[in-house]
Amino acid sequence: MSDESIAAPEVLPPPEKHVGTGGAVTGAVPWIDKSGAIGGVFKGIRSLFSGMKVTVGYLMRPSTVITQQYPENRETLKLPDRFRAQLAFNHDDNGYHKCTMCRICEEACPNVSIIITGREKPAVSKKEIDSFVWRLDSCTFCNTCVIVCPFGVLRFDGTFESSVYDRRLLAYTLNDYAGPVASVLEKIEDPEARKAAMEKRDPYGAHTIIEALAERQRAKKAATHAAYAAAKAARIAKKEAAKAAAEAPAAEPAAEAKDVG
Numbered sequence: 001m002s003d004e005s006i007a008a009p010e011v012l013p014p015p016e017k018h019v020g021t022g023g024a025v026t027g028a029v030p031w032i033d034k035s036g037a038i039g040g041v042f043k044g045i046r047s048l049f050s051g052m053k054v055t056v057g058y059l060m061r062p063s064t065v066i067t068q069q070y071p072e073n074r075e076t077l078k079l080p081d082r083f084r085a086q087l088a089f090n091h092d093d094n095g096y097h098k099c100t101m102c103r104i105c106e107e108a109c110p111n112v113s114i115i116i117t118g119r120e121k122p123a124v125s126k127k128e129i130d131s132f133v134w135r136l137d138s139c140t141f142c143n144t145c146v147i148v149c150p151f152g153v154l155r156f157d158g159t160f161e162s163s164v165y166d167r168r169l170l171a172y173t174l175n176d177y178a179g180p181v182a183s184v185l186e187k188i189e190d191p192e193a194r195k196a197a198m199e200k201r202d203p204y205g206a207h208t209i210i211e212a213l214a215e216r217q218r219a220k221k222a223a224t225h226a227a228y229a230a231a232k233a234a235r236i237a238k239k240e241a242a243k244a245a246a247e248a249p250a251a252e253p254a255a256e257a258k259d260v261g
């Protein structure tokens with residue numbers, strides 16, 4: 001084999017060097033735009049035209065616009081089964097649910113989008129749900145609450161038309177009724193007693209609950225501030241009394257010396 005058959009290794013040019021943060025030599029900086037102000041303007045115009053090309057393209061061929069059928073096709077619109085739009089409660093054929101108020105979903109929600117309140121006076125069980133509030137406005141549809149619920153109470157459905165003019169209406173009460181779980185209700189034989197244990201809940205009553213909770217929170221905060229201010233005032237008064245007591249004996253001898261003189 002001759003020496004010529006062995007290809008000489010390609011010698012790459014050394015990278016353009018520059019002094020980076022802290023004075024270290026870090027090599028070439030490809031992201032610095034050296035085209036200048038005029039070049040930047042032309043670049044912007046080119047980018048604008050490339051964006052407008054897409055818009056004009058759809059304008060010329062309206063049949064290719066994907067959303068053109070909505071909302072006329074509402075009746076026939078088929079969304080994927082796993083589409084997450086609205087958190088919902090599973091109620092059985094009798095209209096009962098299985099929520100035990102264990103609060104696992106509330107704890108697991110990363111955005112505090114679930115607020116569960118218990119009944120102050122449970123009708124039958126020890127613990128009964130009053131309201132299960134879900135806030136669509138802060139939910140990220142991560143599905144964690146659905147996964148962690150041990151009783152399969154929650155599900156997401158495809159009810160996606162949730163636009164409202166009042167943001168407060170994006171908080172929903174998911175439970176149809178306040179009261180005990182299905183297994184407890186089924187044991188109550190008297191239908192009237194069963195009915196009495198259940199209290200109807202309005203899906204849009206959630207904002208009233210949120211307001212009440214916020215009011216309770218504000219009152220709690222105000223009470224804490226008042227207690228803090230009272231404790232601070234007591235501390236200052238005590239300090240001043242101690243200071244006055246410390247100064248009193250020193251003042252008396254001075255007064256006596258004046259009398260003698």
Ligand code: SF4
Pocket residue numbers: 087108109110111112113114134138139140141142143144145146
């Ligand atoms: S989907 Fe995620 S963010 Fe929304 S309520 Fe459930 S846990 Fe919270």
Ligand code: SF4
Pocket residue numbers: 098099100101102103104105106116148149150151152153154
């Ligand atoms: S929905 Fe499920 S996880 Fe959440 S409180 Fe009810 S039972 Fe517990």
